[in-house]
Amino acid sequence: MKKPWYAKRRFRRQVTSLVVSLVFVGIGYYTSSHPGQTPTLNASVPAGTYRVVQFDDGDTIVVDMNGTEEKIRFIGIDTPETHDPRKAVQCFGQAASDYTKSRIGSQSVRLETDPLSSNRDRYNRLLRYVYLQDGTLLNADLIKNGYAFAYLSFPFTKQDEFRQLQTTARETNAGLWSSCSPSTNKYGGYTSPDAR
Secondary structure, three states: OOOOHHHHHHHHHHHHHHHHHHHHHHHHHHHHHOOOEEOOOOOOOOOEEEEEEEEEEOOEEEEEEOOEEEEEEEOOEEOOOOOOOOOOOEOOHHHHHHHHHHHHOOOOEEEEOOOOOOOEEOOOOEEEEEEOOOOOEHHHHHHHOOOOEEOOOOOOOOHHHHHHHHHHHHHOOOOHHHHOOOEEOOOOOEEOOEOO
16 A cells, blocks of 8 residues: 555655754764864865965964865964963963974975864864975974974874873973973863963
8 A cells, every 4th residue: 555645755754853863963972072172064175285374373374275265273282372362472372383484484284184183173273284395294393392282182193192292392391391381281281371
């Protein structure tokens, strides 16, 4: 016996409703297990090489991504603040910003995602590893030379590497470790004091 047309329509609505509910449950679970990060259902922004059009600070740049300007936040690092309106300029913040700008210069950078990291942060910035043309991973280079802290509050595949680079930088008093007397923060990382 053939089902009437209205029974088929009701079944389709029920299936659609179930799928939508599952999507929202998944987003809710992700948000609760990754506080501070915004999940994205569209991670189709291409990896590749892009021209830098602006330097915001030591861990944030803006690139021209196929005609659209996108703000890029470096995965796994945190440099002292220079432009956060809620905070004072922090010790070594300007040095970190200048270092990032000098290391990149006028070259384009290669951006890569991390399978454990979300595509964007809560400020809608793309989260990326930033590689120089010679293959240097700038995220790691900033930690190694004492311009950034390892930002270990969220999962990413290079956590162990970045943690070890930070330990070595601290033990050898590289960069901010010799000048700023960083303190531990409530996230298990470090914070640079206000600049004098």
